Amino acid sequence: MKIFIKYLFIWITVVLCQVLICNNIQLFGYINPYIYIIFILLLPLKTSKYLVLLLGFLLGLSIDIFSNTPGIHASATTFMAFLRPYIINILFNRESIDKKHLPSISSMGLSWFIKYTVIMVLVHHLFLFYIEAFSFTNFFFTLTRCLSSAVFSIILLIISQLLFFKERQK
Amino acid sequence: MRSLLRFLTRIYFFLFFILLEVFCLILIVNFNNYQKIVFTNSTNNFIGDIYKKSSAFYSIFNLKEINSNLADENTRLRNRLEKIQASDKTDSTFADSAGYIFIATKVISNSVNLRNNYITLDKGTKDGIKTGMGIISPNGIVGIITNVSDHFSMGPTIINKKWKVSAKIKKNNYFGSLSWDGKDYRYAILNEIPIHVKLSIGDTIVTSSYSSVFPEGYLIGEIESFNHKKGYNFYNIKIRLSTNFMTLRHVNIIKNFYFNELENLQKTGDKDENIY
Secondary structure, three states, X not given: OHHHHHHHHHHHHHHHHHHHHHHHOOEOOOEOOOOOOHHXXXXXXXXXXXXXXXXXXXXXXXXXXXXXXOOHHHHHHHHHHHHHHHHHHHHOOHHHOOOOOOOOHHHHOHHHHHHHHHHHHHHHHHHHHHHHHOOOOOHHHHHHHXXXXXXXXXXXXXXXXXXXXXXXXX | XXXXXXXXXHOHHHHHHHHHXXXXXXXXXXXXXXXXXXXXXXXXXXXXXXXXXXXXXXHHHHHHHHHHHHHHHHHHHHHHHHHHHHOOOOOHHHHHHOOEEEXXXXXXXXXXXXXXXEEEEOOOHHHOOOOOOEEEEOOEEEEEOXXXXXXXXEEEEEEEOOOOXXXXXXXXXXXXXXXXXXXXXXXXXXXXXXXXXXXXXXXXXXXXXXXXXXXXXXEEEEEEEEEOOOOOOEOEEEEEEOOOHHHOOEEEXXXXXXXXXXXXXXXXXXXXXXXX
């Protein structure tokens, strides 16, 4: 129950941060960081993969409702949540899996976390921007938009990890 | 049979994923029809309320700019008034926009970075807003209303790939359709102007009389550059939009005096189509 309330609180904070602050950044009219995926990134490793998938879908949908893009964020976040268990499996040495761990800087180390974040953000952003464009006609234009936003998101995610989620080491 | 079941349980996770993705795709495709999706957008009362509060907070940072814009608009209107009082006959542009009512609203959410950008405003059916009304800012046209709830309304802006508006060149009345190429929020593309028309950079583009949504001759932007490909009979004209979508805070919803009449007329037209 306690953990449920804790994650509900993170959920609300993350969604509000995204729609009220990050969606207003719109740098140069192209670049927009999508930091809400930190919720999926930071779910405990032992979380059932079905739950992760469902949470990813609902998280994306809640962002969609705010930004008038029904289905777009939901599909991208679902895709990312689907790949999460496989990505974690690849990034872990088989013997060092300790299911109690959270995938955070404090428990995994900075370089592991950066690798993890970069892969997850790229997966999410590539899917998001191409599903939003819904065509490959401006392939490289979409790719530039995607990568520039991804760089911005990754930086913000790592900074926020360093600033706010430190105490969860205990 | 048993092996089939075993196979199904093994790919159950994948099936669940596909199911969710299909649901998302249905949402995405259905949103092509603006009116269809009612619940999953920002005219939702709860969402609208959150946006209203946050925009009240954000508007504090823009007070200076809003003030100067209002002062500009005041001077412009005063000049116009002087002109009307000075001459006996009415100013022609003023006569054009007669027959329209303006309703002042605040922008509570807006985007410029997507392919299909929407704007949400803080007035709804309780203030007499209906779908199909135009949105304008003092500097130029903004968009059109497609979804309305009790207290909020939303719709696509010019910088939305799914929406086009009829526009004309002010000096010679040639008209074409204005669309957005999905790249830079400051520019739009004017199509269907034949290449024998003489153009120059800086020509003013205004709304044409072919829509009942906007008054004729309302500012859209000016020509930034133009070219035409070999073998094509039409120009490809880049327009610098006069509305700055990045800083939009206060806009007007514009209502045609004869809105209801036109709406009824179109309805009877639809009925006829069904008969034949």
